[in-house]
Amino acid sequence: MLRHLATLLLLATPALAEPKMNGPEFEAYATGKTLYFGTDGEAYGGEEYLENRRVRWSxxxxxxxxxxxxxxxxxxxxxxxxxxxxxxxxxxxxxxGLIARFENNPDYDELYEVEQADEPLLCLGPEVGV
Incomplete structure (x- = not known):
């Protein structure tokens, strides 16, 4: 999967974007999906968008x-x-796909959606110490 993601990252280029999405538009687009994001040709992370505006990030x-x-x-x-x-x-x-701009820090790179999946993220669970 990561090889596929890397290939998509190389193909992802900034395109003309539509106006900013509002909450209902974002919810309709993302809910039930796992979206993978990249920046500067590198994998950045993925997020599952669950019901009731819950998320799981990695x-x-x-x-x-x-x-x-x-x-x-x-x-x-x-x-x-x-x-x-x-x-x-x-x-x-x-x-x-989506373009995400981090508003807490305007110097932060934009993220670009590079893949969508119906499968959940790979989450290994909490680390258990001795």
């Missing part, structure tokens, strides 16, 4: 974070189990 390393999203103006904000600070993004649709 940097594709088997470590997954549970969270939820909400609409705040023209932004979609995410809160994850390991932090209470929201991560707010603007999402736009393009001919090749």
């Amino acid at each position: 940097f594709l390393d088997g470590d997954c974070k549970e969270g939820y999203w909400y609409e705040a103006g023209e932004q979609i904000c995410f809160v994850y189990e390991d932090t209470l600070d929201p991560h707010c993004w603007s999402f736009m649709r393009s001919a090749t």
Whole structure:
């Protein structure tokens, strides 16, 4: 799967985007899917969009974070189990999928959707120590 993702990343190029998506548009687009994102030709991570605006995020390393999203103006904000600070993004649709712009830091690179899947993320579960 990662080889397929890498190939798609090489093909992903910024395309003209539509206006920012609102909450209902984002929800209709993403719910029930696992979306994989990349930036600068590299895999970045994937997120499962579950019912009731719940999400599961991973940097594709088997470590997954549970969270939820909400609409705040023209932004979609995410809160994850390991932090209470929201991560707010603007999402736009393009001919090749979503473009995500991190609004907490305008210097941050945009993320581009490179793949959609119906399967859940690979989550290895909590680390167990001795």
